[in-house]
Amino acid sequence: MRFRRLDAAARVLCLLGPLAAVFLFVTGRFVVPLLERVPLTAALLARVCVWHSVTYIPCPLCGGTRALALAARGRWGASLMMNPLATCLLAGALAAAVWLGLCAATGRDVGLTAAGRLLRARPTRYIALALLAALWLRQVHLALNVRPL
Secondary structure, three states, rough: OOOEEEHHHHHHHHHHHHHHHHHHHHHHHHHHHHHOOOOOHHHHHOOOOHHHHOOOOOOOOOOOHHHHHHHHHHHHHHHHHOOOHHHHHHHHHHHHHHHHHEOOOOOOOOHHHHHHHHHOHHHHHHHHHHHHHHHHHHHHHHHHHHOOO
């Protein structure tokens, strides 16, 4: 199978994927734990969700920062329990970073066009919305019955 060549601008854009993954890892591994040690920033990190502060109902991303920090420390199970969406987004970001790095290194379109078509397809949007709704119901259930987020 032959892959089309990427122009210079597309190769630079492909390099942004691995850089974003490194940024996420460094933030979750070093910056968030450091901020959690300072009382003022720990209080800010605990309640940064405007939706939750106003309605007392957790949004689908509540607990996402803590989940990313747990995943960056290698505690994937605890991360999944904290917020499955953030953990899946991190795993997807890591996979995309490797893929985009491969595209940048080879200078070839290794499935980027096909992936773009898949992500723009209408069924993909419906599946994403259904998963987001299910996650939100899970977050509300946990907040009402088990523990505060």
